[in-house]
Each structure stands twice: as structure tokens, then as C-alpha cells.
Amino acid sequence: MSCKIPVETVVPLTAESPSGNNIVTFFSNASGEVGYTVAHNDKVVIDSSYLSFDFKGMDPLGSGLKISNSSSKSVTETWEMPWGEQRKVKNNFNELTIDLTEQEGLERKLTVIFRVYDDGLGFRYHFPNQPNMKEVIITDENTQFNLTGDHKVWWMPGDWDIYEHLYNETKFSEIDAISKRNHPNLAQTHIPKNAVNTPVTMKTEDGLYLSFHEANLTDYSGMTIKVDPATFGMESELVGSEITGYKVKRNTPFNTPWRTIQIADRAGDLIESKLIVNLNDPNKLGDVSWFKPTKYVGIWWEMHLGKSSWDMASGKHGATTENAKAFIDFAAANNIGAMLVEGWNTGWEHWIGFEDREGVFDFVTPYPDYNLEEVIKYGKAKNVNIIMHHETSAAPRTYEQQLDTAYKLMENLGIHAVKTGYVGKIIPKGEYHHGQWMVNHYRKVLETAAKHKVAVNAHEPIKPTGIRRTLPNAIAREGLRGQEFNAWASDGGNPPSHLPTVAFTRMLAGPIDYTPGIFNIKLDPWKEDNQVNTTLAQQLALYVVIYGPVQMAADLPEYYKGHEALQFIRDVGVDWEESKVLNGEIGDYVTIARREKSTHKWFIGSITDENPRELTLDLSFLDNGQSYTATIYGDAADAHWDDNPTAYEITTKTVTSKDKLNLKLAPGGGAAISLVPAGK
Ligand code: NOJ
Ligand code: CA
Numbered sequence: 001m002s003c004k005i006p007v008e009t010v011v012p013l014t015a016e017s018p019s020g021n022n023i024v025t026f027f028s029n030a031s032g033e034v035g036y037t038v039a040h041n042d043k044v045v046i047d048s049s050y051l052s053f054d055f056k057g058m059d060p061l062g063s064g065l066k067i068s069n070s071s072s073k074s075v076t077e078t079w080e081m082p083w084g085e086q087r088k089v090k091n092n093f094n095e096l097t098i099d100l101t102e103q104e105g106l107e108r109k110l111t112v113i114f115r116v117y118d119d120g121l122g123f124r125y126h127f128p129n130q131p132n133m134k135e136v137i138i139t140d141e142n143t144q145f146n147l148t149g150d151h152k153v154w155w156m157p158g159d160w161d162i163y164e165h166l167y168n169e170t171k172f173s174e175i176d177a178i179s180k181r182n183h184p185n186l187a188q189t190h191i192p193k194n195a196v197n198t199p200v201t202m203k204t205e206d207g208l209y210l211s212f213h214e215a216n217l218t219d220y221s222g223m224t225i226k227v228d229p230a231t232f233g234m235e236s237e238l239v240g241s242e243i244t245g246y247k248v249k250r251n252t253p254f255n256t257p258w259r260t261i262q263i264a265d266r267a268g269d270l271i272e273s274k275l276i277v278n279l280n281d282p283n284k285l286g287d288v289s290w291f292k293p294t295k296y297v298g299i300w301w302e303m304h305l306g307k308s309s310w311d312m313a314s315g316k317h318g319a320t321t322e323n324a325k326a327f328i329d330f331a332a333a334n335n336i337g338a339m340l341v342e343g344w345n346t347g348w349e350h351w352i353g354f355e356d357r358e359g360v361f362d363f364v365t366p367y368p369d370y371n372l373e374e375v376i377k378y379g380k381a382k383n384v385n386i387i388m389h390h391e392t393s394a395a396p397r398t399y400e401q402q403l404d405t406a407y408k409l410m411e412n413l414g415i416h417a418v419k420t421g422y423v424g425k426i427i428p429k430g431e432y433h434h435g436q437w438m439v440n441h442y443r444k445v446l447e448t449a450a451k452h453k454v455a456v457n458a459h460e461p462i463k464p465t466g467i468r469r470t471l472p473n474a475i476a477r478e479g480l481r482g483q484e485f486n487a488w489a490s491d492g493g494n495p496p497s498h499l500p501t502v503a504f505t506r507m508l509a510g511p512i513d514y515t516p517g518i519f520n521i522k523l524d525p526w527k528e529d530n531q532v533n534t535t536l537a538q539q540l541a542l543y544v545v546i547y548g549p550v551q552m553a554a555d556l557p558e559y560y561k562g563h564e565a566l567q568f569i570r571d572v573g574v575d576w577e578e579s580k581v582l583n584g585e586i587g588d589y590v591t592i593a594r595r596e597k598s599t600h601k602w603f604i605g606s607i608t609d610e611n612p613r614e615l616t617l618d619l620s621f622l623d624n625g626q627s628y629t630a631t632i633y634g635d636a637a638d639a640h641w642d643d644n645p646t647a648y649e650i651t652t653k654t655v656t657s658k659d660k661l662n663l664k665l666a667p668g669g670g671a672a673i674s675l676v677p678a679g680k
Helices: 267-272 301-305 321-333 372-381 396-413 436-451 484-488 498-502 536-545 566-571
Strands: 013-016 022-028 034-040 043-055 065-080 088-102 109-117 120-127 135-143 152-155 168-171 200-203 209-215 223-228 233-238 248-251 258-264 294-299 338-341 385-391 417-421 455-458 474-477 550-552 576-585 589-596 602-608 613-618 628-635 648-655 660-665 670-677
Touching (some): 013 065, 013 088, 022 065, 022 088, 022 120, 209 267, 258 267, 267 576, 267 589, 294 301, 294 321, 294 385, 301 484, 321 338, 321 372, 372 385, 372 396, 385 396, 396 436, 436 455, 498 536, 498 602, 536 566, 536 589, 536 602, 536 628, 536 670, 566 628, 566 670, 576 613, 589 613, 628 660, 660 670
Parallel strands (some): 294 338, 294 550, 417 455, 455 474
Antiparallel strands (some): 013 022, 022 034, 034 043, 065 088, 088 109, 109 120, 120 258, 135 233, 135 248, 152 168, 200 209, 223 233, 576 589, 602 670, 613 660, 628 648, 628 670
16 A cells, blocks of 8 residues: 655554545654545545644644554444434444644643544544643634545535535636635625535546545534645635634534545445434434424425515515415325425515614514414314424524524424525624534524424525434525525526536535425426426436435425326325435436335436436345336436426336336436335
8 A cells, every 4th residue: 555654754543444445544743743644445545634723822733742642442333313314324433542742832632533434534633621721712723635636526615605506527626716706696605715615525537436524513613625726735724704803712622523534436325325424423302203204385486486575565475374275285185294484474574685684583473464373273284284484684693582482482383393594694794604603503593493392494504514413303404506596596597417416415414405396397487587407307306316304395386286297296205214326426417216214115216417318227126026116207208408398207117126227317307216015
């Protein structure tokens, strides 16, 4: 193995993954600088990468260090997800802990902990309690991730305020985040450096896949990764604050989030990897059966289309009692368990474009044409739960003042889910969506919600980092360019390659609220200049491909009524016993099969970018000896995302685990398949 550990290395320490495919080597050199390398199947994938911190009011920490102690342990356990892509999760790693002490001066101590898995690794810093380091004000965390070549990278700019960018596919040396400033369709954006947001995913020349992210982001600021295109160098760049001038403030002892590197020989293995949740603490909430994964409809898409509006003053208010009842009727008739209502509360007259958004939204007072209690009663009678909506307009102080009353109201009304939103620049100005102050705000909301038995689907969120394991009321998030961009973005909406990229990037972080299921693809007569850039069959496939425990049937009921393809939305599961990625290449296509929890039904979703594709699916994952009725909702022969998006066909066959299924996906197309065991 040709590890490029610096020659002057004094002490190398290694940790291997359980199968030995990944090896981390920790080193310290003659100057007491410390770092690590990573090898996969005996090949270096992360070259010598140093670790250090800069502080306010204290010397940097990262040289003159000596290894004062080191220890290892192995863990094998299996835990259960209360809801998720799979029920059982195996957590199997070898851990290496290295205690470092400065040899001179303040004699500060720092511990680095590596956990090495077969699907990658995580490492974090522990700042122990110590006399000469009580309060720690971090101005920079300098964690390097140095690459070994000019990999192909799927990246978005390291925006401190939003993740709603398209992914770019370029060589590492061509990453240029600065060119992504001033996007016309973002209510807030701040890209200070040539950095990328995580997860950022790569493919090496040897065909190896790498994805960089973080796990358990708690009381710390989000990490972007600064790139040096010339040297293939990468280094953590924490989100800052112009108010405080620093990145993170903590008191010892504390842990940083895990810095994670997923490593896979097959692109699909990145999706199957559970590294991010495994690096989080076990469930702290216990029984969360008050939240049930669900499909939902909502008074929502009609606002994005301009058919109605959130505010009442416009004269076309969407959230009326009558409209809500009509949605409940539609949901009840179609096996859809919940309904979201946006624009139900006062304040929307002062939403977009207002500088002073503090004190504007009221999270307990409905508009006069919306009778909250009556709607809830009506929903209960028909088994349709209401999903509450809180648009904070990025005024978290106003929201925090009302948190207890707002969540008490939900608890009293028996509402167990809320969608939150943070559109606009954070007030106070100078704080950013992904900084420590907001990370703590989002956490406070989750914790308050948990006390009141409410699950949170956050939009304009902090990225998921696996907190759902610890707080399983963190159900889904936006944190990507969602379907809504197709309704109004002036840049043509989400291109056909968007979701085949999202599956291997954003989706590695956690569940997504993408809001699929648009049947009126061209959006006429509402938005003549906009459209969805997929076929209708792909919209169905998204229920399986893009994972989330809440899945919206986003279109207006009038476009579903009488439509044969609605049957797939009625049938498809939302909570899974197991998931398998059958094939896929980043940005091109992906096929995922998921088995519904507690039934033996399988569902398959397959999506492609702008290129048509023929795929053969090996069904050997089905139960042996069992025959299944496969209903395939596929693209018609002449379907095309732009020219003929709604041409689909439904075919039925009987299949067993010995069969192979041939799929033809149209440009921008997809296929959605349900597999129902015969006799069940
Ligand atoms: C942005 C969210 O992403 C969108 O779904 C919501 O409708 C608006 N904010 C209003 O809250
Ligand atoms: Ca959004």
C-alpha cells in the first residue's frame, strides 16, 4: 500500500473497518502536527490531511501536540428505526481514540475519535474539560480532506443561507462556487468563498464513489467545504455570523459533529449506507407511535401556481374552511391520511418583501374565513389528520416567543405534525440559516415539538445530519430545490437530471419533502411559462425513489380525479421494512425497490435524466416461491418529458423471484411498479 504519510511521521496509528476494506491512519509529525489518511482496498483515497483549530483570544491548536494515549474498541449492534427506509439498521465499526496534549504553553488537550465502517468513516473532536481551556471560541476549524485526483464532483455552492441550488457536475478542478452568487430565485443566499455544501459526492477515475458530509450537527455551526481546485485540497469552512464574528462558541467539555466520508464501490451503495444515522445517538424520545408515516394532500400547490394565495387581503385566499373540507374529502376517498393547510393564520399580508418581519406571524390565530376547529373535526370524522403550518419568515425570535403556545395548541387539537418554513434573510441580519445560532434554534423547535408530541417537517432547514435517530420527530426536511421551483423559477425549473443527482447527494443526508405527484405537467392554464421537466410516470416513481416518511400528493385534486394513474398514489407505501438500490449512476438514473413494512408488498421506482434508458431489473430479491402481481406504470413508447410528458401506460404481469423485468424509460421518464403477493 502506498500511503503518503509524511516521512517525518513519528507515530502512525491505524483503525480498520470490520471487513478490512477501509483503513484510517492517524499520524503526527516532528512538529507535533496531526492528521490522517484513508485507504480503501489498499489504495489511498484521502491523502495526508491535517487537523487544527483557530480561536479568538487563544493560540491556534494543531502543532506541538503529542499523543498522550490511544485506545480502540469494536461495536456491533442492530437498532430499529421507528419509521424509515428500513426497520433494522446494523451499526458495526471499529473505533480509534487518540488523546493529544500540547507539549508546551497551555498544555491544552484535544481528543480525536475515528469510527471506521465498511461503508466509510466518521471522525470528530472531543474538547475535554481542562484548566486552560474553559470557553472555546472557534474562528476556524481546519479539517482537511485532501483528494488524490481530479474527481468528477456533484456539488452545490457552499451557501450559508440555503440549499436550494441545482447541483453542478464538473471536475474538482472546475468547481467555481462564486459564479453561483446572485441567483434570481432565492429569497436569501450568501456564498462567501469557493466552497461547497454537503453532502458533496464524487467519482474517482477508478470508479470509486465518495461522499462528504457531517453527522450529529449539535450546538455547532454547519460545515461547508472550501476547495482548492489547483491542489485537489479540501478543508472545512464553518458557517459564521457577522454579529458575533466567530463560528462557534462552546464550553468544555464538548464534542464537535462527526466529519463523514462515505466510500462505495457502487453508486447505489451510497444510498444504502446508514453511516450518517449510525453516527448519531440512540432514540431519546422512546415511543413515537403518535406519528405515523403518511401520504398527504394540501392547500399548497395552488398558491405556487397562483390560483389562490396565502394572504386573505388578496381576495383569493386558499385556506378557507370550505376548501379544506374539499381536500379532506379527496384525501379520504384516496387512502391519503393527512392534509396540510398553508395560509391559515394571520400575518401573510406582510410576508415576502417586508424588511421588518418580526412580530408579524401569529401561530395561533386563524384568518376569519378558516375555522380551524371545524376543519379538524371534519378531518377526524374522515380519518384525515391535519398537518399544521408555521411560516416563520426567518424571524426565529418571534417564533420562539410563541413556541410553547403554538405547540400547546397543536397538542390540544390532536395535531401531530407541523411543516415549518424560514423564507428570507434571518432576522437579526448577520446571522445565517446554517450558523450555530440557527442550528440551536432548529433544535429547540424539535425538542419543544417532541414535548408536545409533534413531528416536524422543516423547510429552509438546517441540513439533515441523522438527528432523526435521536429525535425521531425530525421526520422530513426540504433543504433542496423542491418541486415548487418548477412552478415559478425563472431559470426553467428543475432539469431532468436534478432528481437522479439528488438521490446520490442530498438524499444521503436524510428524508426529503420533495412534494411529488404532479399530473398536470405543463401547469396550464396557471403557469404558461413554467412546467415540470419529467414525465408523469416519473412523478409516480418519485414516491419510491425519493425517501420521506411524509409524501405529498401535490397536485390539485381536479387533476387527479378520474385519472387511472392515481391508483399508484393510493397504493404506494410510505414506511419500509427494507430498501434496495437496484442500479444507478449519479446524475443519470436510479432504481430503488422498497418493501412495505408489515405487508409483503414491494414497490419499485426508476427514474432517468434527459436520456432514454433500457434497464433490466433482476427480481431475485422477491420472496422465493411466491408469485406477485406486478402493475407497471411506465412511460408510453412516445413519451418525452417536454414533448409528450403525460403519455403513460399501465401493464400487469405475474412475476416471481426468478424473473427479470425490462423497463424502457423515456427521456426525463420513469417507471413505478407495485408488486403484490398473489393471494394477499
Ligand atoms: C417555502 C416552502 O418551501 C414552501 O413549501 C412554502 O409553501 C412557502 N415557503 C410558504 O411557507
Ligand atoms: Ca423552499
